[in-house]
Amino acid sequence: MVASPQYLTAEDYLQLEAESPVKHEYFDGEVYGMAGASDGHVTIAGNLFALLRSHVRGTGCRVYISDMKARIEARNRFFYPDVMVTCDPRDQETETYKRFPKLVVEVLSESTEAFDRGDKFADYQTLESLEEYVLINTRHQRVECFRRNQAGLWVLQYYKPETATFCLESIGFSGAIAALYEDVTLEQSEKTPEP
Secondary structure (H helix, E strand, O other): OOEOOOOOOHHHHHHHHHHOOOOEEEEOOEEEEOOOOOHHHHHHHHHHHHHHHHHHOOOOOEEEEOOOEEEEHHHOEEEOOOEEEEOOHHHHHOOOEEOOEEEEEEEOOOOOHHHHHOHHHHHHOOOOOOOEEEEEOOOOOOEEEEEEOOOOOEEEEEEOHHHOEEEEHHHOEEEEHHHHOOOOOOOOOOOOOOO
16 A cells, blocks of 8 residues: 555545545545455455345345445544445445444455554444454455444454354354355465464
8 A cells, every 4th residue: 555645634535536546545634545456355255245235135234345435434534345234324325435334344465464453443443333343364264253242342253164154243144154265265375374
């Protein structure tokens, strides 16, 4: 990602982004161009979108893939989550971004994994509507679901091939790990194998 040299207001960013051939995320006045994703990354996101689109049909919820922005007003940020679900009717008032997602999913890549787990997750936690934050691995079949409990704490549950299925409790969804990773060749990494 490459930063822009000048400060932009959120309104300036939205106007420029509407005309830009390249997507950018917005961090309190600075914009960063986004790199393209790998085949595995795109396939996993597409598989999940297809599963969730059927699941939410007719419920009033909407599922979005990576071209829809999430706005985090408390931190003055705009991100492009890989998959996002909102059930809040207020989100139908904005065409290019959503403010009240209940589920956000990021498919991990080596270049963004630390950010997705760290500062980006901290930013997403400021969304009162957010019930579940999910990280999907591209090197191993592993789905990590962080869920906000009644005390407001984020609790991790993860799923691997041995569990056969994964659950997204925020929207009452259960699906097969095999369907999520269908047609995906797991990416190789120089990092040590998963524990």
